[in-house]
Amino acid sequence: MLNVPKALLETRVKKETLHRSGKRLLLEIAGALKLSPEAYEIRSNKGGNGVMGEVTLHSEQLYLMVHVMTGELRVMYRTCNGRKDYCGGMNHYVGLPELASPTASERFIAKLKQMTSLGIREAA
Numbered sequence: 266m267l268n269v270p271k272a273l274l275e276t277r278v279k280k281e282t283l284h285r286s287g288k289r290l291l292l293e294i295a296g297a298l299k300l301s302p303e304a305y306e307i308r309s310n311k312g313g314n315g316v317m318g319e320v321t322l323h324s325e326q327l328y329l330m331v332h333v334m335t336g337e338l339r340v341m342y343r344t345c346n347g348r349k350d351y352c353g354g355m356n357h358y359v360g361l362p363e364l365a366s367p368t369a370s371e372r373f374i375a376k377l378k379q380m381t382s383l384g385i386r387e388a389a
Contacts, residue, residue, distance in 0.1 A: 273287065298327075300324060325347055340359050342357050
C-alpha cells in the first residue's frame with residue numbers, strides 16, 4: 266500500500282506542496298517497485314507563473330509524472346525505452362484520491378511491475 270501524502274489530497278494544493286509531496290510520493294512508488302536509487306531519477310519542473318508544473322520519475326522502462334490535469338492531481342504513467350525517451354508508450358492516468366485506497370494503490374503498483382517485467386513497449 267502506498268502512503269499518499271495527505272497534502273496531495275487537499276482540495277487546493279499549492280505549487281510548493283505539489284513539488285515537495287510529489288517527490289515523496291514518487292520515492293514511495295520507487296520503493297514499492299524495489300528500484301535502486303541509481304535505476305531512476307526524480308525531476309521537478311516548477312514552470313512559470315500560472316502553472317503548477319510537474320514532478321517526474323524516469324527510469325529505463327517507466328515514466329511517471331505527478332501533475333494537475335483538468336483541475337485534479339493525477340499520476341500519468343507510461344512505458345519508455347530508456348531515460349532519453351520522453352514520448353514513450355501510451356499515457357495512462359490515475360487520480361491521487363484513488364491511490365489513497367489500499368486496494369487501488371496495490372493494483373497500481375502491480376500494474377507498474379507488470380509493465381516493467383513484461384518489457385511492454387507500447388506504440389506512441
